[in-house]
Amino acid sequence: MQATVSLFPADAMVTRVGCIGAGYVGGPTCAVIALKCPDIRVTVCDMNPTRIGQWNSDKLPVFEPGLDEIVQKCRGVNLFFTTDVVATIQESEVLFISVNTPTKTYGHGKGRAANLKYVESVAREIAKVARGNKIVVEKSTVPVKSAQSIADILKANRNSQNKFQVLSNPEFLAEGTAIEDLLNPDRILIGGEDSPDGWKAIETLSSVYKRWIPADRIITMNTWSSELSKLVANAFLAQRISAINAVSAVCEATGADVGQVALAVGKDSRIGPRFLQASVGFGGSCFQKDILNLVYICESLNLPEVAEFWLNVVSINDYQKQRFAKRIVNCLFNTVSGKRIAIMGFAFKKNTGDTRESAAIYVSAHLLEEGARLAVYDPKVEADQVTRDLNNVTGTPDVVRDQVEVCSDPYEAARGAHALVICTEWDVFQTLDYARIFAGMPKPAYVFDGRKILDHEKLTKIGFEVETIGKRVRNVSQSHPAAITNGAGSGDGAAGLNSCEDATGPDSEMTL
Numbered sequence: 001m002q003a004t005v006s007l008f009p010a011d012a013m014v015t016r017v018g019c020i021g022a023g024y025v026g027g028p029t030c031a032v033i034a035l036k037c038p039d040i041r042v043t044v045c046d047m048n049p050t051r052i053g054q055w056n057s058d059k060l061p062v063f064e065p066g067l068d069e070i071v072q073k074c075r076g077v078n079l080f081f082t083t084d085v086v087a088t089i090q091e092s093e094v095l096f097i098s099v100n101t102p103t104k105t106y107g108h109g110k111g112r113a114a115n116l117k118y119v120e121s122v123a124r125e126i127a128k129v130a131r132g133n134k135i136v137v138e139k140s141t142v143p144v145k146s147a148q149s150i151a152d153i154l155k156a157n158r159n160s161q162n163k164f165q166v167l168s169n170p171e172f173l174a175e176g177t178a179i180e181d182l183l184n185p186d187r188i189l190i191g192g193e194d195s196p197d198g199w200k201a202i203e204t205l206s207s208v209y210k211r212w213i214p215a216d217r218i219i220t221m222n223t224w225s226s227e228l229s230k231l232v233a234n235a236f237l238a239q240r241i242s243a244i245n246a247v248s249a250v251c252e253a254t255g256a257d258v259g260q261v262a263l264a265v266g267k268d269s270r271i272g273p274r275f276l277q278a279s280v281g282f283g284g285s286c287f288q289k290d291i292l293n294l295v296y297i298c299e300s301l302n303l304p305e306v307a308e309f310w311l312n313v314v315s316i317n318d319y320q321k322q323r324f325a326k327r328i329v330n331c332l333f334n335t336v337s338g339k340r341i342a343i344m345g346f347a348f349k350k351n352t353g354d355t356r357e358s359a360a361i362y363v364s365a366h367l368l369e370e371g372a373r374l375a376v377y378d379p380k381v382e383a384d385q386v387t388r389d390l391n392n393v394t395g396t397p398d399v400v401r402d403q404v405e406v407c408s409d410p411y412e413a414a415r416g417a418h419a420l421v422i423c424t425e426w427d428v429f430q431t432l433d434y435a436r437i438f439a440g441m442p443k444p445a446y447v448f449d450g451r452k453i454l455d456h457e458k459l460t461k462i463g464f465e466v467e468t469i470g471k472r473v474r475n476v477s478q479s480h481p482a483a484i485t486n487g488a489g490s491g492d493g494a495a496g497l498n499s500c501e502d503a504t505g506p507d508s509e510m511t512l
């Protein structure tokens, strides 16, 4: 591809940017464009009036550190949120498509392929109502060649005076750090048609980003490479997590510590230290969806070995969540029936209220199936979201109603619980008064640290039995057996069992 800078002036004049889809990507991305380009009018549009109402209120639909301040500064000045799709399309020179592309739940490709119906409906709407030339930017994560489908729809339906250029401009922001990522991205990727009109469109979009991002971080390439790069970037990131999580199982079986192994491995500059944090399993709306999409593409291209390779990343993640959930039951003497368990954190990671594909949902569902009573606490997830997620995954709203309590305070969730299960790495969990919590729990009192964020030594000193990922903790019962036999109120006849390594097999309940 030719150097775009030489072909088009750096001051290409974009005055109106529109975005269809006011979700986790569309909202924050446009807020940052509005902040950095005060002379551009940015309109974000969604078909969901509730969501738009929230964007226009004091309580935004998306929690992201730093987002509120930017929206407050720009909203009503050069940043607008609306349900008026037609006006947004007609008024914008550059139009981002930032709608959801979930995994298909029906028909051909069910459970694997991306459902592109929202992208297609936006393309049809643009073709129907657009006036004048537009640069249509595919911001949603899509399978390779989707830009071609968008271009075909636009071409087949366009009014004869309109010209469209379709660009791929995938988003790499991570939730919880979206604003930081948007302000200071590792790279901006723009794929476009290899033609004079394509180069011009690429340069025009680049000119917007160049207002705050150094030119050498803006990478341009052909559309298909750009689309595939997004799926591959997510697959690589998720693959690292599954790799370290697979190693965590080896550590638990051998006495090695996965944190130490990750440190040693990550010091190799060819490997690097990031994304090597073993955990209860990755969540979020995209890793699993995008890998399954990649798997589907490979299967469609008759590349079964490649498909199998990537599918294993998801299989290990499922295994990790399952392993952790089973371990909780094993350690609690193979029965959690009727026991209160505190689920600490429900979001898929800290600093977001997003629960999509959160490991907490899986762990909670497993414990509910075993008859546990759950007390859920998350600083940013609303009670009705917890209920909705658990209803969806269990399919048993009665059980959820009877066995789940959503608490607004971590101490309240912990009170009377046999175990604390850390599912999200919220900072606040590191500074709780664990001695106070311990005092209010039946003994032995367990902590299952699915995020490896707590001070395990301190917890064992207080008297907790601590289980974590990829590391054996020397527990109270191993050094002071009396601590558990003297414990109050467990009612499970725990005396004599030292830790879950000593518990009876996973499928047998302890004979009481």
Ligand SMILES: NC(=O)C1=CN([C@@H]2O[C@H](COP(=O)(O)OP(=O)(O)OC[C@H]3O[C@@H](n4cnc5c(N)ncnc54)[C@H](O)[C@@H]3O)[C@@H](O)[C@H]2O)C=CC1
Pocket: 020, 021, 022, 023, 024, 025, 026, 045, 046, 047, 048, 051, 085, 098, 099, 100, 101, 118, 121, 122, 139, 140, 141, 142, 171, 172, 173, 174, 175, 285, 286
């Ligand atoms: N969530 C994330 O952190 C990231 C997501 N992505 C990708 O970005 C895309 C969007 O993701 P999210 O923002 O998380 O999705 P989201 O579900 O939060 O938001 C999508 C929005 O699009 C709206 N929408 C759907 N069809 C529409 C139509 N025809 N007209 C108007 N509005 C419509 C929906 O009502 C919804 O509010 C996906 O393809 C995702 O894979 C990429 C990078 C990061």
Ligand SMILES: O=C(O)[C@H]1O[C@H](OP(=O)(O)OP(=O)(O)OC[C@H]2O[C@@H](n3ccc(=O)[nH]c3=O)[C@H](O)[C@@H]2O)[C@H](O)[C@@H](O)[C@@H]1O
Pocket: 141, 171, 172, 173, 174, 175, 176, 234, 237, 241, 274, 275, 276, 277, 278, 279, 280, 281, 282, 283, 284, 285, 286, 287, 348, 349, 350
């Ligand atoms: O396409 C997307 O949606 C985005 O997906 C991820 O971002 P996100 O899912 O928001 O968050 P991550 O920080 O990647 O975390 C994903 C999951 O992996 C877990 N994780 C992450 C890192 C790690 O070392 N270990 C680990 O278990 C997190 O707790 C979380 O559950 C990518 O990091 C973004 O670059 C990408 O744009």
